[in-house]
Amino acid sequence: MRAVGVTAFGGPEALYVVDVPREPLGPGRVRVRVTAAAVSPTDTHLREGAYAGRDPVQEFPYVPGMDAAGVLAEIGPDTDTDLQVGDRVMAIVVPTGAHGAYREDLVLPAASVTRSPAGSTDAEASTLPMNGLTARLALDLMGLQPGQVLAVTGAAGAFGGYVVQLGKAEGLTVVADASEADEQLVRDLGADVVVRRGDDVADRIRAEFPDGVDGLADGSVQDAAVLPAVRDGGAVTTVRGYRGDGSGRVRVHPTLVRRVAEDRAALDRLREQAEQGVLTLRVADVLPAEQAAEAHRRLARGGVRGRLVLAF
Structure with missing residues (x-):
């Protein structure tokens, strides 16, 4: 099977097309043609190589990627699903070794x-699972109620944008950050x-909120720098494992999407909200899979609004 991965850790140039074995189809599993x-x-x-020590599979190639969309190709035995072969699907992937x-x-x-x-394209559908589930988990961990105030940093990004939209759908007052160039996007x-x-x-x-906000989703990964925005007893969700300054003044929740990677109900609810227009699926560009290195270079340069997507 054709994949894009690395046989040695490094910069974008380390990515190239590799051949990987076809994965076996067991009970409770489905095969997706990506x-x-x-x-x-x-x-x-x-x-x-940042996750190499965490990965139970300690051999190359390593294949990245946590979001996929395509067609359901096969359903394993004893599998509880209402999907049928031929359905257009999206999926969240927890990468291990060549499984990305x-x-x-x-x-x-x-x-x-x-x-x-x-009504979505496969490229659009692929932008939703991982960041959508992370945003959903962040809001669930904060446990805010309608009328409370939610702050979002990195609001123009994929995670931050979904937090803004989900928060508004739940009756929260949302204050978000943006550059001058992104201000209209974030307002929209x-x-x-x-x-x-x-x-x-x-x-x-x-x-803007002298008493502090009730919750903050730190999509820009500013960690300790954003804690003063939150009132005493408020909540912060972080996306890179940051656990707070130890003061206990605010509740800090590292938001690990792997915990909800098999939450079918949450994933399907995100689908419904995308269909209803609550969530906006933003694609910056679609590149052939062979140009994965260029996609990573563009991401590193910053300023990408929406997701870059690799097409197979």
Whole structure:
């Protein structure tokens, strides 16, 4: 099977097309013929070797990718699913070794796969599972109630944008950061208040909400720098494992999407919300899988709005 991976960790140039064995189809699993795989920052960390010690598979090639979309090709025995062969599907992938989304054939737990949103392209569908589930988990961990105030950093990004939209759908008041160039985009996503992004974003948020916000989703990975924006007893969700400053003044929840990678109900709810227009599927560009290195270079340069997607 054709995949894009690394046989030695390194920069974008380490990515190239590799042959990988066809994965066996066991009970409770389905096979997806992948046509689109979204590119995300976590893929670049895998490519560089940041997760090698965590991975139970300690041999090359390593294949990145946590988001896939395509066609359901096969259903394993004793599998609880209402999907049928031939359905257009999207999936979240937990990469291990050569098992990552950047491959044309992928076997997954049935609970990690659901139908693609009606009317979406495969590229659009591939942008939803991982960041959508991460945003959903972040909000669930904070446990905010309608009328409370949610702050979002990195609001123009994929994770941050979904948090803004899901928060608004749940009746929260949303304050979000943005560069001048991204301000209209973030307002269009639904933010009630937009502050300028930067190292002093906590001060800017406090200027708008002097008592502090009730919850903050830190999509820009500023960690300790954003904690002052949150009121005493409020909640913060982080996406790179940061656990707070130890003061206990605010509740800090590292948001690990692997915990919900088989939450079929949550994934299907995201599909419904995309179909209803609650969530916006944003594709920056689609590149052939053979150009994965260029996709990673473009991501590293920054300024990408929407997801870069590899096409198989």
